Amino acid sequence: MLRKEAAVAVINGKTRLNSQSRGCSEQISPSSPLLSALTGAALMLPGLLYPAAQAAESDSLDFQYSHYQEGKRQITGLSSDEETGEYKIGGIKNAYNPIEVESQHGHANVSLSDRVKFAFNYTQDTWGGATPVATAPAVFGNNREVYSDAGTIAGASPLLTGQNGGKVLFDSNRKPVAYALPGEPDSGLLSSQQLTHVLASASPETRKQGDFKLTHEWNEAALSLGGGISVEDDYESRFGNIGGRWDLNQKLTTLNLDLSYTNSDTHAVLDHDSLPYLDYSHYRANGQLTKTKDSAQSSILSGGRQDWASHFGITQIINKNALMSADIGYTRSTGYLSNPYKAVSVVFIDPLNQNGNLPPGIIQGKLKPLLEQRPEVRNQWNLGGRYVQFINSLDAALHFDYRFSADDWGIHSHTFEADWVQPLGNGWTLTPRVRYYSQSAADFYTPWLVSEQAYRQQPANTGRNPALPYNPNKLPDHFSSDHRLSGFGALSGALTVSKTFGKAVTLETGFEYYTHQGSFKLGGGGENAFADFDYWLANAAVKVNLDTFVGSSHDQHAQHGEHGHHHHGSHAPAGVMFDHLLPKAGDMMVGYRYMYGSQGGTILNGDVAVNDSAIVNRGCGPNPCFLKPASMNMTMHMLDLMYAPTDWLTLMLMPQFMDMSMNMKRLSGAPNDDVANNNIGNSAGSNIGEHIEHHVQNGHETGGIGDLGMYALFKFFDDGTHHFHATAGLSAPTADINIQLRRNHQVEGGFIHYGMQLGNGTWDFKPSLTYTGQLEEFSWGAQVNATVRLEDKNKSGYALGDIFQAMAWSGYNLTDWLSASVRGVYTTQGSINGRFNGLINQFGPMDYPGSYGGKFWDIGFGLSAAIPSGDLAGNRVSVEWLQPVKDDVNGYQLERDGTLSATWSLAF
Amino acid sequence: MKLRCLLLIWLLLTIIYGCTSVKSWERGTLAKPQMAQEPTPLQSVIRAHIYSSREAAGTAGAAQGGGCGCY
Numbered sequence: 003m004l005r006k007e008a009a010v011a012v013i014n015g016k017t018r019l020n021s022q023s024r025g026c027s028e029q030i031s032p033s034s035p036l037l038s039a040l041t042g043a044a045l046m047l048p049g050l051l052y053p054a055a056q057a058a059e060s061d062s063l064d065f066q067y068s069h070y071q072e073g074k075r076q077i078t079g080l081s082s083d084e085e086t087g088e089y090k091i092g093g094i095k096n097a098y099n100p101i102e103v104e105s106q107h108g109h110a111n112v113s114l115s116d117r118v119k120f121a122f123n124y125t126q127d128t129w130g131g132a133t134p135v136a137t138a139p140a141v142f143g144n145n146r147e148v149y150s151d152a153g154t155i156a157g158a159s160p161l162l163t164g165q166n167g168g169k170v171l172f173d174s175n176r177k178p179v180a181y182a183l184p185g186e187p188d189s190g191l192l193s194s195q196q197l198t199h200v201l202a203s204a205s206p207e208t209r210k211q212g213d214f215k216l217t218h219e220w221n222e223a224a225l226s227l228g229g230g231i232s233v234e235d236d237y238e239s240r241f242g243n244i245g246g247r248w249d250l251n252q253k254l255t256t257l258n259l260d261l262s263y264t265n266s267d268t269h270a271v272l273d274h275d276s277l278p279y280l281d282y283s284h285y286r287a288n289g290q291l292t293k294t295k296d297s298a299q300s301s302i303l304s305g306g307r308q309d310w311a312s313h314f315g316i317t318q319i320i321n322k323n324a325l326m327s328a329d330i331g332y333t334r335s336t337g338y339l340s341n342p343y344k345a346v347s348v349v350f351i352d353p354l355n356q357n358g359n360l361p362p363g364i365i366q367g368k369l370k371p372l373l374e375q376r377p378e379v380r381n382q383w384n385l386g387g388r389y390v391q392f393i394n395s396l397d398a399a400l401h402f403d404y405r406f407s408a409d410d411w412g413i414h415s416h417t418f419e420a421d422w423v424q425p426l427g428n429g430w431t432l433t434p435r436v437r438y439y440s441q442s443a444a445d446f447y448t449p450w451l452v453s454e455q456a457y458r459q460q461p462a463n464t465g466r467n468p469a470l471p472y473n474p475n476k477l478p479d480h481f482s483s484d485h486r487l488s489g490f491g492a493l494s495g496a497l498t499v500s501k502t503f504g505k506a507v508t509l510e511t512g513f514e515y516y517t518h519q520g521s522f523k524l525g526g527g528g529e530n531a532f533a534d535f536d537y538w539l540a541n542a543a544v545k546v547n548l549d550t551f552v553g554s555s556h557d558q559h560a561q562h563g564e565h566g567h568h569h570h571g572s573h574a575p576a577g578v579m580f581d582h583l584l585p586k587a588g589d590m591m592v593g594y595r596y597m598y599g600s601q602g603g604t605i606l607n608g609d610v611a612v613n614d615s616a617i618v619n620r621g622c623g624p625n626p627c628f629l630k631p632a633s634m635n636m637t638m639h640m641l642d643l644m645y646a647p648t649d650w651l652t653l654m655l656m657p658q659f660m661d662m663s664m665n666m667k668r669l670s671g672a673p674n675d676d677v678a679n680n681n682i683g684n685s686a687g688s689n690i691g692e693h694i695e696h697h698v699q700n701g702h703e704t705g706g707i708g709d710l711g712m713y714a715l716f717k718f719f720d721d722g723t724h725h726f727h728a729t730a731g732l733s734a735p736t737a738d739i740n741i742q743l744r745r746n747h748q749v750e751g752g753f754i755h756y757g758m759q760l761g762n763g764t765w766d767f768k769p770s771l772t773y774t775g776q777l778e779e780f781s782w783g784a785q786v787n788a789t790v791r792l793e794d795k796n797k798s799g800y801a802l803g804d805i806f807q808a809m810a811w812s813g814y815n816l817t818d819w820l821s822a823s824v825r826g827v828y829t830t831q832g833s834i835n836g837r838f839n840g841l842i843n844q845f846g847p848m849d850y851p852g853s854y855g856g857k858f859w860d861i862g863f864g865l866s867a868a869i870p871s872g873d874l875a876g877n878r879v880s881v882e883w884l885q886p887v888k889d890d891v892n893g894y895q896l897e898r899d900g901t902l903s904a905t906w907s908l909a910f
Numbered sequence: 911m912k913l914r915c916l917l918l919i920w921l922l923l924t925i926i927y928g929c930t931s932v933k934s935w936e937r938g939t940l941a942k943p944q945m946a947q948e949p950t951p952l953q954s955v956i957r958a959h960i961y962s963s964r965e966a967a968g969t970a971g972a973a974q975g976g977g978c979g980c981y
Binding site for chain 1: 932934936937938939940942943944945947949950952953955956957960961964965966967
């Protein structure tokens with residue numbers, strides 16, 4: 003949850019795959035009574051010729067990547083005229099990176115029996131960037147220009163209480179004003195009604211969700227049971243659901259009923275640097291604030307919520323070319339429904355405190371942002387309809403959707419969407435789409451507030467039931483200035499292109515552009531333009547239909563059986579890449595690799611464990627160390643796409659998706675944080691040491707698309723027992739290596755350290771030589787591989803060290819489908835060349851290029867299962883645990899715990 | 911108004927229900943992929959998730975429960 007709407011996303015998990023036209027098709031003449039009878043009988047069987055409305059999902063494996071990118075938000079504030087020095091209202095340079103989100107989504111659907119299906123989803127989002135925390139009149143000066151060392155405007159700094167420490171002015175008409183010249187009451191007044199967002203940035207963080215659904219199908223009904231969990235740093239959600247489907251009237255009508263329950267907890271760390279500027283006393287009085295364990299200066303805001311959702315739908319086939327559906331849903335949410343990172347600017351005007359040096363008619367107030375307070379109950383209804391019409395002359399389908407939603411917060415919304423699905427032949431399909439959405443504002447939405455009362459000093463952050471510093475009866479019961487609760491309209495357009503290869507594999511890509519504008523609201527009256535924003539969303543997906551392999555994989559397997567355990571009988575352990583070519587020209591393979599690496603425990607220098615004082619004194623070169631890594635986890639998801647244009651050559655494309663997390667600890671015996679301000683390599687005069695607390699408090703997370711591997715495997719020798727091949731590969735720098743930590747304490751966070759960047763950033767050459775052999779139940783192999791950087795430095799100024807690796811393994815077939823393996827690996831990698839070409843706050847060994855690479859010895863234990871027959875024949879699943887035996891690291895590094903590799907592959 | 915809307919839809923569906931007769935061998939078109947209710951199901955999941963983090967309306971479709979990730 004990031005600065006974050008606390009509404010639970012009830013994901014529309016409709017994951018029905020396109021049903022293939024199976025069983026009877028249009029060519030069969032309806033005039034034959036025998037055929038009619040057979041068709042009728044066939045329809046009684048599950049899975050045969052379901053119209054799209056009741057389409058049973060095929061067995062499938064899907065993987066999707068998507069990128070969400072918001073445009074920069076416009077912000078305004080006070081700037082001084084260069085000649086007169088007078089204030090003016092103007093745009094302030096927004097140097098913050100806007101929100102971007104990298105998402106990966108894996109979906110598997112398999113039949114456990116003829117009647118029972120199991121579906122599993124794994125979703126992972128990593129996001130970072132700036133979002134609005136509050137809204138205020140621009141004359142209050144909540145956005146201030148920040149100048150770089152060279153004197154140019156570098157960006158904006160958010161000031162939650164405005165630029166005069168909370169003191170703001172109004173004219174006699176209660177319009178916000180500022181003195182024309184800073185601090186000079188006689189200089190005249192600058193008056194403006196212009197509002198602006200106040201932005202704050204966030205370092206990257208990751209959410210992971212796993213969910214499943216088990217479905218039992220009967221001839222004319224289905225019952226499903228599902229559940230899942232979603233975990234992120236500050237929000238955790240657990241959910242369960244039950245659903246039923248009932249086909250009536252010879253399957254012309256389908257009824258659906260679903261019920262779900264979600265239980266979620268917020269644990270939001272309120273930054274110690276924003277706490278003095280925010281009022282959170284309402285939540286402290288509620289008992290929702292606690293101290294953090296690691297940092298005495300921060301508080302955690304906790305809240306629980308529950309959501310009950312129900313949904314009833316009916317789908318009706320109207321004629322042989324059209325169907326429609328209607329549904330109604332009700333959701334009841336209770337508990338903490340607010341967003342812990344959103345505040346409302348409240349100006350407290352104390353009528354008894356208007357003396358002092360004020361010009362006539364001018365009123366002064368105190369600006370204090372209060373954490374937003376939404377109602378603790380929400381009842382939401384929604385009603386929708388969908389119409390699908392086949393257009394015979396074009397073989398296309400028009401989909402039209404309308405949805406109305408209303409809740410007791412006063413929000414009413416209308417959504418219109420139209421899709422045109424146009425098959426183009428040869429497996430190509432083009433789907434353009436338009437969508438319009440409009441909502442009215444919540445009753446309690448307000449950009450900012452004025453309250454006629456004094457704001458007293460906040461009482462100390464201790465004790466039970468402390469008094470509020472204001473009278474809550476003089477404020478509305480609920481308030482939020484989250485622009486997502488304002489009145490607005492949104493228009494979006496999208497295009498999806500997909501291509502199916504022989505019914506088995508579908509590649510899909512889509513692009514959507516979305517614009518949110520107050521003026522687009524249906525009937526007018528939406529929020530002003532300051533809240534407008536836009537985004538684009540791009541996605542790419544691979545879908546594998548497992549049903550289409552039934553039969554073909556049998557044949558292939560039989561063919562391989564003729565010459566023993568050739569190729570598919572003896573794959574290398576899961577952690578070995580480039581271990582085999584495809585058997586013959588025209589073959590294809592899709593695969594998925596998962597790798598999880600963990601580091602933790604002791605810090606090593608060379609091969610020796612060292613204590614804190616050694617790290618403080620020697621781990622950071624010319625500077626002292628303040629922090630050490632406590633644990634680090636890395637997860638990689640890789641896709642293997644292989645194709646053999648000839649018998650002796652196999653081409654391979656390997657996109658990768660990474661995510662990493664790291665926790666840090668303070669080193670005992672480290673100097674005070676402010677000593678870091680003078681670190682060699684830091685810009686002078688900054689209070690960089692303030693960031694140390696944030697490193698300890700929050701940990702770091704990054705994630706997203708990794709580098710892209712492209713390989714060619716050449717067969718040199720293959721006599722059935724001994725195989726020898728070479729691989730030449732290129733790694734393209736597609737990953738982000740420019741990830742920065744967020745600015746706070748008016749100091750930039752700088753680059754996140756080298757090991758948390760998502761890729762290499764350089765073009766790399768990756769050659770390898772592989773030998774494999776097998777005789778009866780035994781198999782063995784050896785490989786040498788290298789990674790050579792083709793560039794001296796990447797665009798962030800450094801290059802990772804070259805890698806050389808040598809390994810040998812041996813395997814034994816325990817049964818005809820299961821084999822075990824053992825592997826020895828030696829790896830050596832150089833340290834990093836160069837360093838970041840921008841600010842990196844150097845607090846620990848991981849921030850120094852010398853503490854990367856080393857010599858590593860590992861031993862791996864693996865299992866591999868190949869499914870020899872049945873519906874899933876041709877599938878292979880392997881796992882391997884790589885146990886470190888010895889580390890001899892460059893510089894000071896965290897000891898490795900081990901690496902888990904898992905692979906799935908399917909050849910066809 | 912909500913109730914009236916609902917009744918209207920119900921009535922409409924009842925009428926359709928009463929007069930439809932699409933024989934099983936006439937359903938080839940309905941089984942085509944472009945006639946699937948969700949023509950791009952994978953993408954729809956992502957889009958619905960983003961709409962729900964950017965808009966206040968209730969999400970469409972079956973009640974599934976789920977996490978936040980509301981950037």
